[in-house]
Amino acid sequence: MVASAVGYWCFHVLPLATSRDFGWTNFRNYFDHDQYSYLAIAVNVSNGNLNNVEPFTETGTSHYPRLYYVALGLIARVLNADIIATWQVVGIVFQLAMALTISWLLIRLTNRALLGIFGFVPSLVGVLAAPISGSWFHPLDNHGVLWGPFGTMFTLNGEAAGMAIAIMAACLIIGVTFPRRGVGRSERQYPKAAIVVGACVAVGMLANVQTYSFLTAVYFLAYTAAAFGLTTFGNRKHALISGALLVAVLLGGTSISGAVGPLAALVTGLAGAVPGVFLLLKPYPGVVWTSAVGMSVAAAPTILATLSGIAQHDDFLEYRALSSENLGVPFPLGIVGAAVPALFLGAIFWAGIKHKNKAWQSLSIGIAVAWPVIATNDLWGANQEPYRFWLDSFILATALSFPVLAQVLLSVANGARSQPPAEAPVPARQPEVSIGDGSDTMKGCQPYHMTRPRLLEKMGGHLLWAVLACSLLDYVGFAIFVHNQGTATFDDAQALAISKTVESMPDSGAGLVLSDPCIDPFRLKTLSGVPTAYYNLGLAWPTNEPTFRALLEERDSGSLDQRLAERAGVDYVMIDSGCEANWQDQVSGSKVAESVYDNGVGTAAITVWKIDR
Known part of the structure; x- marks a missing residue:
C-alpha cells in the first residue's frame, strides 16, 4: 500500500514538482480561472470571513457547495499557513x-x-x-x-x-x-x-x-x-x-x-x-x-x-x-x-x-x-x-x-x-440466500474445465x-x-508591491477594490484578501450583478467608468503606473497608498486611490 502511494506521488506530483521554479506556495497554472475562484473562498475563510457570500466582492449570497474550501481556509488560519501551500x-x-x-x-x-x-x-x-x-x-x-x-x-x-x-x-x-x-x-x-x-x-x-x-x-x-x-x-x-x-x-x-x-x-x-x-x-x-x-x-x-x-x-x-x-x-x-x-x-x-x-x-x-x-x-x-x-x-x-x-x-x-x-x-433478518461472514465465500469452488475453445476470451x-x-x-x-506549464508565482516584484500597498492602506480590507487591466484580480484577492471588484459568472453573483457586469466589461476594454464603479459600490481603485490603460489620468479621488517596484523595463508604482463620490 505504501508502494502504491509512492507510485501515485511519482506519477502525479513529481511532473509538476520537478518543473522550473516550482514552489509549494505557487498556484498550479492549469485551466485556472475556476480554480482561482474556488481559492478565493478559502482565502476569505483564512482571513476570518466565513459568511456564505460571493467570494471576490464578499457581497450577495453564494449557493455553491463550499465545505471543502471552508475547511482549507480554517486549516490555513489555525496553522497560520500559506493558503496555496495548504491547497x-x-x-x-x-x-x-x-x-x-x-x-x-x-x-x-x-x-x-x-x-x-x-x-x-x-x-x-x-x-x-x-x-x-x-x-x-x-x-x-x-x-x-x-x-x-x-x-x-x-x-x-x-x-x-x-x-x-x-x-x-x-x-x-x-x-x-x-x-x-x-x-x-x-x-x-x-x-x-x-x-x-x-x-x-x-x-x-x-x-x-x-x-x-x-x-x-x-x-x-x-x-x-x-x-x-x-x-x-x-x-x-x-x-x-x-x-x-x-x-x-x-x-x-x-x-x-x-x-x-x-x-x-x-x-x-x-x-x-x-x-x-x-x-x-x-x-x-x-x-x-x-x-x-x-x-x-x-x-x-x-x-x-x-x-x-x-x-x-x-x-x-x-x-x-x-x-x-x-x-x-x-x-x-x-x-x-x-x-x-x-x-x-x-x-x-x-x-x-x-x-x-x-x-x-x-x-x-x-x-x-x-x-x-x-x-x-x-x-x-x-x-x-x-x-x-x-x-x-x-x-x-x-x-x-x-x-x-x-x-x-x-x-x-x-x-x-x-x-x-x-x-x-x-442483516436484520437472514435473506433467502446464504451470504455468510466472508470467511467461506469461495468455499465449495470446483475446478473449471473449459468445454469449448477459448479463442474469443483470449482475443x-x-x-x-x-x-x-x-x-x-x-x-x-x-x-x-x-x-x-509550471506554476504561477506570487512572489514576483509586482505581487510584493501589491501586498505592500494593501498593507499600507489606512483602512485595509474595509472597502471594495477595483484593479486596472494590468493587475489580475485573482492575484489581488489571493495576495491581499481584500474585497475585489470581480466575480465568476458561473460560480456566484455579487449584489447588483448587472452593474458589476457592465463595469468589468469596461475594465476589459481598458476604460474606467467611475460612475459605474460608484454604483457598484467600489471604494478604491488600484493602478499599475506601467499599464498602458493609464487609469491614473481617469480616476478622480485621493491617493491613499503607493509602492514602487521594478517591472523589468523600468520603475513602476502600484497606487491605491480612494474615489470621490
Whole structure:
C-alpha cells in the first residue's frame, strides 16, 4: 500500500514538482480561472470571513457547495499557513488516501499483497485521446473536454477531493460486501454494517463539497445496489418495473425539467433504481434505512439552501440552471473514450454470468446503467453539464472496476467457479440466500474445465490490455504538459508591491477594490484578501450583478467608468503606473497608498486611490 502511494506521488506530483521554479506556495497554472475562484473562498475563510457570500466582492449570497474550501481556509488560519501551500498539501493527502484505499481493496479482494502496489494505476488510464485527437484530451464544443482521471484530479479542488472521497467510500463498501478469494476463518473481520452506513454518509456529505461528484456517486451506489436487489431477490416483474420507470423518466425528462427545474430533474433519473433498492429492504432493513437517512441528513444543508434559493427565484440559480449549452458528449467519442473501463466492466459482467457471481454482475450492470443515464442528461431534459458527469463517471468506474477485474482474472486463472452471491452487511433478518461472514465465500469452488475453445476470451483479453496500453499515452502527454506549464508565482516584484500597498492602506480590507487591466484580480484577492471588484459568472453573483457586469466589461476594454464603479459600490481603485490603460489620468479621488517596484523595463508604482463620490 505504501508502494502504491509512492507510485501515485511519482506519477502525479513529481511532473509538476520537478518543473522550473516550482514552489509549494505557487498556484498550479492549469485551466485556472475556476480554480482561482474556488481559492478565493478559502482565502476569505483564512482571513476570518466565513459568511456564505460571493467570494471576490464578499457581497450577495453564494449557493455553491463550499465545505471543502471552508475547511482549507480554517486549516490555513489555525496553522497560520500559506493558503496555496495548504491547497496543495491537503489536496495531495486526499489523493494519496484514495490510492491507499484502492490498494487495500486490491489486496482484500485478491488475497495477494503484492497486487496492492498497483493501487495508483486507475489514475493513469486515459480516454484514447493521444491516438485519436493527437493530444492528451478530447476537445468538445464550448469549453467541454474529455480526459482521464489525471486531468480532473490535478486541480486539487473540491471536485478532486470529492471524487477521492467517493472512491474511498465505494471501495470500502465493495471491500466489506464482495466475496473474496482464499480467505480463512482467521481473516480480519470488519463491522460491515457500520462501514456501509459510514460510507453512505460520506457520500451524502459530498453534496456540501461538489455537486457533480455527489450526484455521480449517488447514481453509482443506487444503481449498483438496485442491480444487486434485482438479481438476488427480484424477478422479471421487478426488472420490467425498474426499466419502465427509467424509460418514463428518459422520455418525459423535458416535461419534468420544465415542471420542477433541471436540478430536480437530475434526481428523478434515479427512479429506475427504486424497485431494486426496495427489494433490499426486506433482508437488510436496518442498513438500507440507516444509510438512506444518514446520506440525506449529510446532504441536507446545501440541498435545502439551494431549494430555498430556487423557491425565492434567485437570479443566479435561474441563470445557472439554464446556462448549460453545447456541453454534451458526442455519441461516438463518448463510447470510444470510455473504452478502458467499458472493457473492464464487460469482462467483469461476462465472468459474473459465467460463474454466477451476483456481486460481479451487480457492479457491472449498475455502472453500465448509471454512467450513460447521468452523462446524457442533455438528451433527456436535465441538461446540466453532462460532460462533467461523464468525467466523474469515468474516474469512479475505472477506480472501482480495476480491483474487481483483478479478482475476476485471478479467480478465472485458478479455475474457480464462484458459488455464493455478494456478501452483505449483517442483516436484520437472514435473506433467502446464504451470504455468510466472508470467511467461506469461495468455499465449495470446483475446478473449471473449459468445454469449448477459448479463442474469443483470449482475443478479448488481448484487446483489453492493448487498449489499456494505448490509453496510457494520454498520461504521458499530460505529464509533459504540466511539467512545461509550471506554476504561477506570487512572489514576483509586482505581487510584493501589491501586498505592500494593501498593507499600507489606512483602512485595509474595509472597502471594495477595483484593479486596472494590468493587475489580475485573482492575484489581488489571493495576495491581499481584500474585497475585489470581480466575480465568476458561473460560480456566484455579487449584489447588483448587472452593474458589476457592465463595469468589468469596461475594465476589459481598458476604460474606467467611475460612475459605474460608484454604483457598484467600489471604494478604491488600484493602478499599475506601467499599464498602458493609464487609469491614473481617469480616476478622480485621493491617493491613499503607493509602492514602487521594478517591472523589468523600468520603475513602476502600484497606487491605491480612494474615489470621490
